[in-house]
Amino acid sequence: MSIYRQIESNIESDFFKGKVIVLLGARQVGKSTLIRMLPSCQARKTLWLDGENADVRQLLDNANAARLKQLCAGHEVVVIDEAQKIDGIGSVLKLFADHLKDIQVIASGSSAFELRNSLNEPLTGRKFEYNLYPISFVEMVSHSGLLEEMRELPHRLVYGYYPEIVTHPQDAERLLRFLSDSYLYKDILLFQGIKKPEKMLDLLRLLAWQLGSEVNTNELSKTLKIDNQTIDSYIAMLEQAFVIYKLPAYHTNQRTELKKSKKIYFNDLGIRNAIINDFRPIEVRNDTGALFENFIINELRKQNEYSQSFAHFYFWRNIDQREIDLIVEKNNRLHLFEIKWNPEKKVKLTKGFTNLYGESELNIVHRDNFDQVISAFASLLEAI
Secondary structure, three states, X not given: OOOOOOOHHHHHHOOOOOOEEEEEOOOOOOHHHHHHHOHHHHHOOEEEEEOOOHHHHHHHOOOOHHHHHHHOOOOOEEEEEOHHHOOXXXXXXXXXXXXXXXXXXXXXXXXXXXXXXXHOOOOOXXXXXXXXXXXXXXXXXXXXXXXXXXXXXXXXXXXXXXXXXXXXXXXXXXXXXXHHHHHOOHHHHHOOOOOOHHHHHHHHHHHHHOOOOEOOHHHHHHHHOOOHHHHHHHHHHHHHOOOEEEEEEOOOOOOOEOOOOEEEEEOOHHHHHHHOOOOOOHHHOOOHHHHHHHHHHHHHHHHHHHOOOOOEEEEEEEOOOOEEEEEEEEOOEEEEEEEOOOOOOOOOOOHHXXXXXXXXXXXEEOOOOHHHHHHHHHHHHHOO
């Protein structure tokens, strides 16, 4: 089952512009499938190199322009998959960009932490970079229709949007256990900076239990018996590996606001539920509200990135515990979102916020209107 990914046209439009295309995303999120679906890859002779193969790594080790030209002879497109596995990949890609301009190179990787560190300096001004996330609500609506995808909401909140989960729903639990137990964190746990992998996994479980709540680094440090700096570095690695992401607090240096707070959300809810071993249906769970909040923020973030709108996402809370679930800021304009599973729940904009920033439109998102909010979000950002 082939599902069209929203960034396909963006990537295709960047072909043969003299830059390397870098595609980042978690393992099994569909990077290779997306690349194979690109019209330019289908229409042109393409060389595929897998960085997990020892002979590929050896071939590219200390490569020069002449050797790369010989390797790629007769090909117009070169795909280097799992590029972070190749030592000196930044220098290799720089050679392509500087000396083999008639060849389009696509480098993909599942560890932004490793790959970005390798590419940033060598490829300054020489790359287009994209992130690929699990399948989006908008992509599934295009694939199977609005009514069908609306009906799937309870399933998506439990099992998420990984491509293999979407295409094999009958085997979702077993596949998610496999992903969360070993495959997804393979790069992280083998990374040399992880001295105690078991602490990383314990941290991940704690973050999963605290979904949608503010994260206190001091409390995590005391619970796990590791220092604050290590906690912060582990969270950064998990974020770079596309497992989680941080939502910072919005503030403008007001004393009554919480400035250093952050919330942690998961890029995929199926992975989150696998981590805590909870696949119960929505009807009997006590975390449905947090799951729905995470779902909505995920989908809005996907639309923001895929439309290349570059808006910033925050939450807001003051010392009186008044809060706003999501603030989207672009060009100094704020769009506020309160996310509630129950459409009957009454919501109004807190005066604590309006006293500081004036009146702003509050968008209330619930299970009966979420499709309209997600579908219109990219257009909303374009209008700013």
